[in-house]
Amino acid sequence: MSFVKEFKQFAMKGNVVDLAVGVIIGAAFGKIVDSVVNDLIMPIVAAIIGKPDFSKMYVVLRGAVPEGTSLEDARKVADTVIFAYGNFLTVLINFVLLALIIFLMVKGINRLKAKEEAKPTAPPEPTTTEKLLMEIRDGLKK
Template identity: 80%
Template sequence: MSFIKEFKQFAMKGNVVDLAVGVIIGAAFGKIVDSVVKDLIMPIVSAIIGQPDFSNLYLVLKGDVAKGLPLEDARKVTDAVIFAYGSFLTVLLNFILLAFIIFLMVKAINSMRTKEEAKPAAPPAPTATEKLLMEIRDSLKK
């Protein structure tokens, strides 16, 4: 089998197409969740605790760096060893908020699913045997 045919067969398998659709939907959903966190949640957090941007927090382990210098400028100082923990804290806080928002969204979707599943289904149509038995019952009642 030629390489092109083999690749085409691989690419057209259902799992690969499903994965591609999942990745595209996931990317779009990621943008929605990112917007929810950035545009809706973070302003509320900022109003409560102040601007949660810790990216300029760092410790100077070695070297002479002026206090209050932004992280990027402090990194430019030669012979300075900098422990930049602020960026990690910012990413960690964003991750925790993002995970919490996704949890709430999944919980809401699951509760909607259980409500739909809890609705009583229409009784199934009677089978031919059941119809015959109902006719016999009705004729005996007469």
């Protein structure tokens, strides 16, 4: 089998295509969750805590950085060690929300599957052998 045919057979398997679609949708969904965290949740949390933006929260462990310097500018200062805990908090909240949303989606999908499985189905049509046996049984009853 040639390399191209083998690759085509591999790429066209259902699992590979499903995985590719899942990755693409997941990337888009990640952007939506990022926006929810950065644009909706973080401003509320920051209003309660009193900081306008978590990503600007950091501590200088070694070196000197003028007060009010942005994180990006503080990282550019030579011989400084920066502990950027605010960015970590933002990413952590992002992850927790994403995990929660995925959990709720999977839970909903499982509930729908359970309802589908619980639906009563019509009994299957009897086979020819079963029909003949029923005729014989009915004939013996007479």
